[in-house]
Amino acid sequence: MADNNNNTTNESQESSSTPNPIPASFDAKQIREILRLMEAQAINDPGMTKLEREEAEEKKAEHKFWSTQPVPKSADVIEKDGPLHPPLPADQIPQEPYELPSGMKWCILDVETDEHVDELHNLLLENYVEDADSMFRFSYSAEFIRWALMPPGFSKEWHVGVRREDTDELIAFISGIPVDVMVRDKTIRMAEINFLCLHKSLRTQRLTPLMIKEVTRRVHLVGIFQAIYTVGKLLPKPVATCRYFHRTLNPRKLMDTGFTQKLEGPQLAKVMSLMRLPSTTSIPGLRLMRKSDVGQVRKMLNRYLKTRTDVLPVFRTDEEIEHWFMPREGVIWTYVVEDPEHVGRLTDFFSFYSLPSSVLKAPSKSKGKSVKRPQGVPAKKQSTTVNAAYLFYYSVKTDHGIKLSDDEKAECGGQKKEKALVKEKENSLIKDRLTSLMSDALIVASTQKFDVFNCLDMMDNSMFTTDLKFGPGDGYLRYYLFNYMARPVDSTKVGFVML
Ligand SMILES: CC(C)(COP(=O)(O)OP(=O)(O)OC[C@H]1O[C@@H](n2cnc3c(N)ncnc32)[C@H](O)[C@@H]1OP(=O)(O)O)[C@@H](O)C(=O)NCCC(=O)NCCS
The missing domain is CATH 3.40.630.30 (Gcn5-related N-acetyltransferase (GNAT))
Structure with a gap:
């Protein structure tokens, strides 16, 4: 179950003006009413984030x-x-x-x-x-x-x-x-x-x-x-x-449908230029997944998820991988990277799926400036669908066997700091590779005519969202377990993608 959400935020539209006249002396009923009003006021507090407001209501x-x-x-x-x-x-x-x-x-x-x-x-x-x-x-x-x-x-x-x-x-x-x-x-x-x-x-x-x-x-x-x-x-x-993040691929379409705020003139040109992507991918050896890749994809994915996340699916059989990852037209795209120096050996992969949203109504004028259509120019047909790609699973190498030099060790002055430095270096390598991989995912999605590329701030996604110009959305997705108590898991430790 997902949560449909767009890029716009409503937080500024809510106000908190609840008059609260407190009489000099009051009875129990009045006290209850005052407390209720105070609570309501707290919930409507514009200083609260959407999440905090929801949590206050939930209590x-x-x-x-x-x-x-x-x-x-x-x-x-x-x-x-x-x-x-x-x-x-x-x-x-x-x-x-x-x-x-x-x-x-x-x-x-x-x-x-x-x-x-x-x-x-x-x-x-x-x-x-x-x-x-x-x-x-x-x-x-x-x-x-x-x-x-x-x-x-x-x-x-x-x-x-x-x-x-x-x-x-x-x-x-x-x-x-x-x-x-x-x-x-x-x-x-x-x-x-x-x-x-x-x-x-x-x-x-x-x-x-x-x-x-x-x-x-x-x-x-x-x-x-x-x-x-x-x-x-x-x-x-x-x-x-987890929070949704969106990467605009087709700015005009997203503005026309009200998914993002409408811009005109130089502002529009700036966004178009900012969001423009290269026409070809950059990673050597990137290609669509084939049936013969199934076994390697299973190993790479299970290893990546186990190393990096705390709530994850375990793919036990090649049959499952074949089902979930073999490309299906209009449904799921999986690209693997074949090591150019070792034919047939895979190093990474990414996948995304197509989940369009129907556009139910034209954007309201308040969400953007409406521009008057000159006489004789036919009305533009309202788009009926936003073609959204959603990031599914991926894997990159996570163990680079980093060894610190003697100088670095001396500078750390202890095992705890050494461990932290190794982790930092490891994360930096993961970030670089993942950013290149996701940049290519955006290019593939764009050439497939997707309007927007969505992901949550789960797995290692926060490593690339800023560099690749994803923006935070106003939607959140909560994960629940039935009949299983689990200590809270940070969004970056969620490795389970739900469709
Ligand atoms: C979600 C949906 C089925 C809920 O229906 P509803 O008529 O609002 O709710 P009902 O009166 O039937 O039932 C209310 C109970 O169901 C719970 N509930 C509502 N939506 C729920 C959900 N998505 N998952 C689990 N429980 C849910 C409520 O919390 C409430 O239980 P509570 O009193 O213990 O809090 C309905 O709104 C719907 O079909 N929405 C569109 C599709 C959708 O959003 N699906 C869920 C995707 S996560």
């Missing part, structure tokens, strides 16, 4: 559903990783589906069939994640949905739909796929839960808890008791919070 939230589930409470301080409850005995797992409100029925979506994948595609197209201003909505293609939901070992039973009983219309969906997740030193078989979506007409009727309980039941039935999921909003209680 007051009741969570009728989540408070009954095996997840940490917002106020919990977690000091040790581990499950909240042990595996449930079979007789404690309901054998029958949960009861739905009358007029609705459960169904399984078989996304291998065109009919079902089209139904799901349409449900998401009309009802899935939007940005805060409802200007954009994620638009997953049918091929993308198949890629996301049919990895090796997937189960149709975990592609859970709800239909109207009278018309058979698909009105809700939630999915799970199996995944091995490593949280620090423990690897756990989990369900990766995604694509939770309710038809707009069914919102706020508490159907979500039923959807979550039903997919959980089905996951429990096969002996899996943990899950990983991401949500834009704050729930109890994220293990990590």
Whole structure:
């Protein structure tokens, strides 16, 4: 589950003017009201960041559903990783589906069939994640949905739909796929839960808890008791919070659609020039991934993620790598670097996927200056889609076998400082290589006609975002674990990408 977000920020639009007349003497009811007003004032404080405001609101939230589930409470301080409850005995797992409100029925979506994948595609197209201003909505293609939901070992039973009983219309969906997740030193078989979506007409009727309980039941039935999921909003209680970053590839298109602020004249020219990329990539040996690369990509990726991150998927088989990384037109691009001096030996790779957003409405005038169209000039057709590439996984060499010189050692004057210097040198080499690799990723994405390249501040991404002119967005993505307490993980230690 991702969070659709754009580059614009709303923070300046909120104000905090709550009049708060305090009478000379007051009763308990009045005190409660004053405290409530003061709290509200604190939440609207323009000095608070969006994250702080959300956290302040979360502290007051009741969570009728989540408070009954095996997840940490917002106020919990977690000091040790581990499950909240042990595996449930079979007789404690309901054998029958949960009861739905009358007029609705459960169904399984078989996304291998065109009919079902089209139904799901349409449900998401009309009802899935939007940005805060409802200007954009994620638009997953049918091929993308198949890629996301049919990895090796997937189960149709975990592609859970709800239909109207009278018309058979698909009105809700939630999915799970199996995944091995490593949280620090423990690897756990989990369900990766995604694509939770309710038809707009069914919102706020508490159907979500039923959807979550039903997919959980089905996951429990096969002996899996943990899950990983991401949500834009704050729930109890994220293990990590990542921020979106965006690299403009097509400034004009992003301005026309309201994704970024509209500029004209010299300012526009400046941005166009700033964001211009070379027409060809720079790394010798860069080429599209082939089937014969699968084994090496698996080794490189597992090694990179284990070395650099604390929450990561473990790719156990070549079959999984083939599924997730072999290029698929319009869905996933993977480029490997073949060492020019050793034919067939790979040194690095990167991958990104295509997730367009539908443009729901034209940008409001307040987001940019509107320019009057001269008479006789036809109106420009409004773009209907922002073509966004999202960074998926990559790997670079992380162990350079750095040895300090005697002079450097003497200057350090102790093992602790020596270790820190080795780490600094290592990070500097990783940063240089990753920046070159990502620069080429941007060039490839640009030649493939993407308008924007997005990533989170996870893995080593913060090493290249500034140099490569990514800007922070106003969207965050929170990572959650179900039935697993884990000490907080910094965004740079998140190595798990969710689609
Ligand atoms: C997300 C969505 C299914 C929630 O539906 P809703 O009608 O707002 O919520 P419901 O009344 O059915 O259920 C409310 C409960 O579900 C929880 N909930 C809402 N969205 C959730 C999410 N994305 N993940 C987990 N729980 C969620 C709420 O916190 C609440 O539980 P609580 O009282 O314990 O806090 C619906 O808004 C939707 O389809 N949105 C568009 C797609 C989308 O954003 N999907 C989620 C991607 S992460």
